[in-house]
Amino acid sequence: MKLEDYELGGINIKSSDFKKGKVLTTEWEPNLKYAWDNGVAIGRYLAGLKEGRIIARICYQCKRIMLPPRMFCELCFRPTDEWMEVKDTGTINTFSIAQVNWDASRRGKDEPPLLPAVIEIDGASPGMGIMHMLGEVEPDQIKVGMKVRAVWKPREERTGAITDILYFKPLRAPAKKAGARKKTKSKNAAPARGKR
């Protein structure tokens, strides 16, 4: 058989015809609301965030200090053993400079780009990253391997949510001295890390 010998289905409706209502459609705008229970492990994690602390969980068998914390180890398949506070500093594993919002709409002309990143938190096992945002940094100054610190909401405004951390900012002002730059670079020995 050859695809070329068939008349294929799939009639494309032009966007303009769709927008002008030249084709009949039926619309529905759902207004669904969910309330998600936080669970045991993440509940404690959030309670920690409210106090300005990042709480991890240890599995004694594989020795991993896990973020986000979990009540069972998915690898050893046994209960985890202990809570442990880790630092609110970390290392940028990777980052993006996003001009796009959650629904694929574009950032406005006067809106700064969003700066999502994966941050490996100090004190947790290597590679234990969380997704969060970067701030107080020029996008072109961000580097993989850069050290960052959490910027917390004022205590009275915290609600026990991941957004109690506003964002992570560079630990030191970027590239002031040649020495500082060098340090960042050596942290950035990427190929070795990739083969972890």
Next chain:
Amino acid sequence: MGMRKVAIVGAGITKFVRRAQETGKELSWQASKMALDSCELTLDDVDMVTMGTAPDAFDGVHMKGEYLADGAGGIGKPYMRHFVGGGTGVFSPIHGWFHVASGMADICLVVAEEKMSSCHPHPQGAFLTIFDHTTEQPLMPTLIWIFALEMNRYMETYGISKADIARVSVKNKHNAMDHPAAQIPQEITVEDVLNSETLCWPVNRLDISPASDGAAAIVLASERVARRITDKPVWIDGIGFSIDTAYWATRDLAYPRYVETAARMAYDMAGIKEPHKEIHIAEPYDPFDYKELHHMEGLQLCKRGEAARLTADGVTARDGNMPICPSGGALGVGNPIAATGLMKIIEIFLQLRGEAGKRQVPGDPRCGLAQAWGDLMQMGTVVVMRK
């Protein structure tokens, strides 16, 4: 293994388009009917039906599998839906393979459908709820963010440039010029990709496959029945699938280990020891251009960090030593999620039969592979086929 041999004996597909007039059910019917016609079977000959379709949230139809059953020829038959996110389309033949290999069915119709256009203003919005609802969703992420994060980590780890990666988009959109179902076949340059709108650095508009509507279907048959239907069966010699953790930020983003695990499962089953020599042609999943490279490495088709160089050297072109995505892939043919994976299976099926028309790769390929990947960047699905 005590399992029967399973062959692909027929295939059908619709055009991939941005917004189809047809419903998902109608698209499924068109692809299913064409697949049965292509091997001169009727629905009466079909013992079982499997249906692959990705999130219900795209269509806004709950119990989508049940809704689509009419179009897929499932009524009154053992019928089952499978769903592993973007990995769904290559899981479709795997699901059907179990039915036939086990001896429960002699002929299984395998259908995959996606209608993303129903979700407004953009189907990207439906992806918000794949992120963890407590630790990630409040940051209002989009799926493009995590692709950008993964691409950046991949570039940083191996010292690969955006231009190196853009070559994949150029190649695949070019290949799609010869695909009758293609949505965005284009002759573009690396500069066009680099100069296209920056969505989430390092990802530009032309690094990404489009949102699409479309359907595809294949017919699977047991060995005895397959040989009665066609003198050119294409055998499913290896299947593999594997999932990694949904704690995606804790994974090595530079290397898709779940793809490696799935590939090794399929290679073991197919008796493949040196994939880069024994696989003649491959259709890895390419929703983003860097993913083709990422997946080639996970599939052991080359060493880590080497896929970009192979692309630059023309090795992965249609007339290269290891043609990758000769169909035009998700980047060129379009990306109606589940249907894309099955489109890739169909491309290998046609290539191994020497029936790919202008897309035919030279050198009489005898062994091919299709791969897809999905969920929260954690699921690998692999099928190895031989003629």
